[in-house]
Structure formats: C-alpha cells, structure tokens
Amino acid sequence: MKKIFFSILLISLTHSSFAFDTSVKGFIALDGINLQKIQKKPAESVIGIGVLDLKVFAEQDNVTAAIKLDLDGKLAEENNIFEEAYASYRGVYDWKFSLGKGIIRFQNLHWGAAMNTYLDGGSILGTENSWRKVSRKAYISAAYGHHNKGFIDTLAVFGDTSEIDYNEQGVAKTTTDTKKILTTYNYKNVTAFTTEKQLGVGNKFELFLTDSISATFGQIYYKNKSEDKPSWALDFGTNLENSIFEAWTDILVGFTNKSPYEKYTTFRKYEYFLQVGAELFLNEKWSLVGNSEYLYVRDQRHNVADAQYQDGSLIKSTSYKVESVIKYKLSKSAFVTMGGLYEKKIASKDGVKNLSYISGVYNANLEAYKLATSFSFWF
Amino acid sequence: MKTIISLILLAFIASCAHVSEPSREVASSNCYDSVKSEYHSYFDSFEKCIEKPKTK
Numbered sequence: 001m002k003k004i005f006f007s008i009l010l011i012s013l014t015h016s017s018f019a020f021d022t023s024v025k026g027f028i029a030l031d032g033i034n035l036q037k038i039q040k041k042p043a044e045s046v047i048g049i050g051v052l053d054l055k056v057f058a059e060q061d062n063v064t065a066a067i068k069l070d071l072d073g074k075l076a077e078e079n080n081i082f083e084e085a086y087a088s089y090r091g092v093y094d095w096k097f098s099l100g101k102g103i104i105r106f107q108n109l110h111w112g113a114a115m116n117t118y119l120d121g122g123s124i125l126g127t128e129n130s131w132r133k134v135s136r137k138a139y140i141s142a143a144y145g146h147h148n149k150g151f152i153d154t155l156a157v158f159g160d161t162s163e164i165d166y167n168e169q170g171v172a173k174t175t176t177d178t179k180k181i182l183t184t185y186n187y188k189n190v191t192a193f194t195t196e197k198q199l200g201v202g203n204k205f206e207l208f209l210t211d212s213i214s215a216t217f218g219q220i221y222y223k224n225k226s227e228d229k230p231s232w233a234l235d236f237g238t239n240l241e242n243s244i245f246e247a248w249t250d251i252l253v254g255f256t257n258k259s260p261y262e263k264y265t266t267f268r269k270y271e272y273f274l275q276v277g278a279e280l281f282l283n284e285k286w287s288l289v290g291n292s293e294y295l296y297v298r299d300q301r302h303n304v305a306d307a308q309y310q311d312g313s314l315i316k317s318t319s320y321k322v323e324s325v326i327k328y329k330l331s332k333s334a335f336v337t338m339g340g341l342y343e344k345k346i347a348s349k350d351g352v353k354n355l356s357y358i359s360g361v362y363n364a365n366l367e368a369y370k371l372a373t374s375f376s377f378w379f
Numbered sequence: 380m381k382t383i384i385s386l387i388l389l390a391f392i393a394s395c396a397h398v399s400e401p402s403r404e405v406a407s408s409n410c411y412d413s414v415k416s417e418y419h420s421y422f423d424s425f426e427k428c429i430e431k432p433k434t435k
Contacts, residue, residue: 025425029418053422055422057429059429064429064430066422110417110420378421
C-alpha cells in the first residue's frame with residue numbers, strides 16, 4: 001500500500017517539474033617551462049598552474065544564475081571561495097537585471113600575450129596602479145540593449161565585500177601592530193554592503209559599430225565614509241576582429257583617494273594606462289600575438305606617522321612592457337603559446353631619480369625578462 | 380527505506396525523461412563555436428550565448 005501511495009505521489013510531482021539547463025565552463029593555464037629574470041636577482045623558473053577558473057551557469061526560462069569559483073584564491077577566508085555569485089532576469093525585452101557578487105565592468109579588459117594585462121595583475125615587477133579589475137563586489141545592475149541593437153549599456157551600483165568594521169558609535173575599529181607603530185583598519189567580509197558606509201557606481205557603454213568593430217566607454221565612482229574624496233576612473237577601449245586579424249586598445253585615466261589606515265592607501269593618486277595589442281591568424285593552427293602596455297602613476301602619500309609608508313612623499317612611477325608569442329592551436333579549445341616579455345619600471349621619490357630602493361614600491365628602477373611556454377585549455 | 384530511495388530515483392529519472400523542451404529558442408551551436416578563447420571575455424561570451432534567444 002505504501003509503495004502505491006509513494007508511487008502516485010512522486011509521479012504526480014513529476015508533472016510539475018521544470019526545464020532546467022546547467023553548464024560548467026572553465027579555463028586552466030599551465031606554466032610549462034617559464035624562465036624569468038629580474039635585474040640584480042637570480043633567474044628563476046616557474047612551472048605549475050598559472051590560472052584556474054571554473055564557472056557554473058544555471059538557466060531556467062528568463063532567469064540565469066552563475067557562480068564562479070576562485071579555486072586559486074584564499075579559500076580560508078569567509079565567503080572567499082566564490083569570486084562571482086549572481087542571478088540575472090531577462091523577462092523584459094532588451095533589459096537584463098542582475099543582483100549578487102561579481103565584477104563591475106567598465107574597462108575593456110584583454111589578456112596580453114604572455115601575461116595578463118596590468119589591469120589584472122599581469123606584471124613581473126609589480127605595478128603601483130589602483131584601478132585594476134573591479135571584482136568581488138556586491139552589486140545590483142541593469143543592462144539595456146544588445147548586439148543587434150548596436151549597443152549595450154550596463155549600469156551597476158556596488159560596494160566592497162571586504163568592509164571596514166565600525167563599532168556601535170560609528171568609529172572604525174583599528175589594530176596596532178606588535179611594535180605599536182603602525183595602525184590599520186579592521187576589515188570583515190560581508191555578503192551585502194550598506195550604502196551608509198560605502199557606495200560605488202559603475203557604467204559601461206559598448207558600441208557595436210560593425211560586426212567586426214566595437215568600442216567601449218566606461219566610468220566608475222567609489223567612496224566610503226572613511227575617505228575625504230571619491231575615487232573615479234574613465235576608460236575607453238576599441239576592439240577589431242575578423243577572420244585574419246584581431247586588435248585591441250584600452251586607455252584608462254583614474255584618481256584614487258583612501259584614508260591613511262586603509263589597505264593600499266594613498267592620499268592622492270593619479271594613474272594613466274595605455275594598452276595596444278594584436279593577434280594575426282597565420283592559418284587555422286598558428287597565430288602571432290603582440291601586446292604592449294604603458295602605465296604612469298603619480299602617488300602623493302599621506303603624511304601620517306602611524307600609517308605604513310605614509311611619509312608625505314611624492315612617488316612617480318612609469319612601468320611598461322612589451323611581449324610577443326606564437327600560438328599553436330592543439331585542438332578547438334587547447335593552445336600552446338611560446339614567447340617572451342620585457343618589462344621596465346622607472347620610479348622616483350620627491351624628484352630624486354635612480355634610487356635602488358624606495359620603501360613601499362616594488363622593484364623600483366629595475367627591468368625584467370621572461371621566456372614563457374604555457375598550455376591553456378578551455379572547457 | 381531502500382524502496383523509498385528507489386522510488387525517488389525512479390520518479391526523478393521519469394521526470395527528466397518526459398520534461399518538455401523549453402518554449403524559448405535554444406542558442407545555435409554557431410554561437411558556442413564563436414565563443415572567444417580570450418581570458419576576460421570567455422565566460423561573458425558563453426553567457427551571451429545562453430541568453431541569445433531573449434534578444435531576438
């Protein structure tokens with residue numbers, strides 16, 4: 001009797017089951033035999049996993065949800081295993097509404113040749129720029145348009161998921177190091193932000209001029225209540241793509257202000273970034289890729305004794321890199337790349353040039369080389 | 380207990396087997412073929428393929 005009862009119950013439930021599609025997509029880049037040399041330091045070889053990403057998509061009718069796992073990130077930190085987790089609704093024609101945690105798009109991000117772009121940490125020597133890929137933000141966004149319409153505009157309101165911890169009186173909690181010299185704010189990881197503490201707005205306008213040419217124009221604004229001025233950036237990019245050639249450019253101008261005890265603090269920082277790259281498809285298997293990037297950062301530091309490196313000095317730094325690889329397509333979604341990269345960083349402190357060491361500046365006035373062989377697979 | 384688990388499994392398989400296709404159009408395989416193997420646009424390109432029917 002029980003069997004019959006359960007059979008009827010379960011079979012009746014199946015009539016209300018939903019159409020549900022899921023997909024798992026991923027990317028893995030393995031550093032084969034990579035040799036890199038920073039001036040005045042011994043050469044070293046890097047072998048292992050370069051990048052590892054996995055993203056799960058679930059889709060049902062007008063709703064899409066996605067979770068991107070940050071498998072090579074700091075998994076011990078709370079809420080850090082997922083870099084993105086959001087849901088999107090497309091029930092209104094031409095509109096897309098999203099809510100969750102993820103990337104705030106305003107730049108025309110493009111991988112370089114042997115390494116990632118400066119805007120996503122692609123440097124041997126390390127760079128001083130603040131406006132990198134804006135990820136791990138809690139956000140709500142609305143996008144209007146699509147490729148056939150000729151444009152897409154995406155507007156997002158966001159906040160950081162690592163928030164300064166305030167006490168009940170609204171005063172930021174701080175920690176002083178064991179030597180009782182340096183003070184830093186306490187942070188806590190949050191899944192949602194409060195606009196009373198911080199607010200960011202980002203916008204990206206993508207214009208599809210033809211089937212093969214597109215342009216992007218992005219703006220971003222961010223301020224939290226510990227900062228006296230808002231930070232902002234403007235970005236302009238172009239993409240050209242056809243069967244024999246692909247080219248990309250990106251220009252970014254940005255300003256950053258942080259309070260003295262925040263991470264990666266600066267009093268007034270201006271940065272200017274330029275990227276130009278191209279890929280030439282020689283045949284179905286082989287292609288040549290070239291990419292060059294330039295970055296100028298003018299960093300006026302705070303003059304606060306108990307904040308790290310904040311001695312009131314003015315740091316100017318110029319970083320540039322030139323890279324080129326030859327790419328071989330092993331299969332539809334597997335590539336081997338072989339090539340090289342040259343990078344140089346020039347920095348000065350209060351107008352004094354050619355210093356061999358500047359506190360708080362990575363590898364000042366050094367150059368670096370890299371010979372890279374890597375294997376990448378998309379699935 | 381085993382019977383219940385078997386029945387649930389059976390019902391699940393049955394539900395998957397007779398689910399009707401979603402009313403929307405499914406993105407063409409051409410769209411997936413054109414997904415770029417470029418790190419920053421890969422996942423976005425794939426997501427656009429999933430959503431493509433809604434833009435028609």
